[in-house]
Amino acid sequence: MAERQETAQGLLINHFYAGHEHGDIQIDRTAGLYVEVFAGHPWFEFHDPDEVKQQITDFFGRSSANMYLVENDGEVKGFAWGYLRDTAELVENKFNESNDTKIAEQVVSKLGQGNVFYINEIGVNSKLRGKGLGKLLMGKLLGDAERLEVPSALSTRVDTVLTPICLKLGFEQIFGQEVVVGVNGKINLTGRIIVGQKR
Numbered sequence: 515m516a517e518r519q520e521t522a523q524g525l526l527i528n529h530f531y532a533g534h535e536h537g538d539i540q541i542d543r544t545a546g547l548y549v550e551v552f553a554g555h556p557w558f559e560f561h562d563p564d565e566v567k568q569q570i571t572d573f574f575g576r577s578s579a580n581m582y583l584v585e586n587d588g589e590v591k592g593f594a595w596g597y598l599r600d601t602a603e604l605v606e607n608k609f610n611e612s613n614d615t616k617i618a619e620q621v622v623s624k625l626g627q628g629n630v631f632y633i634n635e636i637g638v639n640s641k642l643r644g645k646g647l648g649k650l651l652m653g654k655l656l657g658d659a660e661r662l663e664v665p666s667a668l669s670t671r672v673d674t675v676l677t678p679i680c681l682k683l684g685f686e687q688i689f690g691q692e693v694v695v696g697v698n699g700k701i702n703l704t705g706r707i708i709v710g711q712k713r
């Protein structure tokens with residue numbers, strides 16, 4: 515069983531973490547919501563539900579995995595998950611197209627060497643946005659980072675609603691913006707940034 519909490523709107527927030535029985539996670543429905551959320555603005559991405567399910571399963575192979583699902587009447591309405599990740603490895607992974615080895619050094623010098631709590635994914639069903647669920651989910655993951663005594667960090671596009679939410683929550687822009695060459699050969703400004711909390 516997951517640890518559960520009920521919100522003022524009567525929604526359930528279920529907490530799943532590694533080493534804890536997570537057989538009751540609705541992986542199919544979580545993957546379904548993930549596909550739907552990232553097909554929308556500003557991402558317009560295509561994700562294969564089976565690949566997302568595999569990513570979630572792999573995620574639980576990490577000892578620091580923490581996931582929160584918002585559920586209502588058996589439906590998954592929101593998700594957020596994070597885990598401990600080496601800062602330099604995170605930067606190399608996220609900025610590999612830019613081929614600039616100095617970036618990792620710059621970010622590490624701001625966040626510190628070693629691990630950060632990496633906020634990997636967050637999304638809320640489009641019909642339930644603007645009701646505080648995103649902030650609530652972020653608060654849960656920030657609580658995990660605090661328990662683990664590491665800074666939090668995430669990498670996202672500067673034009674997501676999440677960027678101002680993070681800045682309001684005390685994150686600062688650590689690095690950005692990223693320029694990548696798209697598959698069409700055109701230069702695309704994704705505005706990807708890394709935000710993090712210093713400790």
Ligand SMILES: CC(C)(COP(=O)(O)OP(=O)(O)OC[C@H]1O[C@@H](n2cnc3c(N)ncnc32)[C@H](O)[C@@H]1OP(=O)(O)O)[C@@H](O)C(=O)NCCC(=O)NCCS
Binds near residue numbers: 635
């Ligand atoms: C990012 C996301 C999870 C936010 O969820 P949410 O439940 O709508 O967020 P909240 O209701 O908690 O809003 C938090 C703050 O953002 C503001 N906000 C929410 N939606 C907004 C919008 N479209 N435009 C401007 N501000 C917005 C709210 O007013 C609130 O600010 P306040 O605390 O000053 O009132 C949701 O928009 C989403 O799923 N987006 C698509 C997926 C995505 O981009 N994920 C992040 C990248 S991994």
